Amino acid sequence: MEVSISQFRRDLFQLVERSAQGEPLYITHRGRRFRIVPEIPASTGLDALTPLQIVNPNGPDLDDPAWKEEMIREWESDWADL
Numbered sequence: 012m013e014v015s016i017s018q019f020r021r022d023l024f025q026l027v028e029r030s031a032q033g034e035p036l037y038i039t040h041r042g043r044r045f046r047i048v049p050e051i052p053a054s055t056g057l058d059a060l061t062p063l064q065i066v067n068p069n070g071p072d073l074d075d076p077a078w079k080e081e082m083i084r085e086w087e088s089d090w091a092d093l
Contacts, residue, residue, distance in 0.1 A: 013038075013039060015038070
């Protein structure tokens with residue numbers, strides 16, 4: 012959105028709030044263009060998520076060489092069809 016300096020003065024708080032929500036704000040004054048951007052970007056909502064560490068206690072032992080060999084054989088058979 013682009014506004015004149017007069018409109019910016021008149022609607023200062025509403026325009027800054029819109030800019031804080033992620034909408035680009037440009038102000039023109041005497042032929043020059045200024046951009047208002049938040050220092051910290053708007054939240055996407057994903058930053059409120061708590062990361063979880065998922066562990067499968069009954070899963071394969073990744074250090075076991077037999078498991079790795081079996082996995083490689085399965086990959087090769089899957090890719091052989093391509």
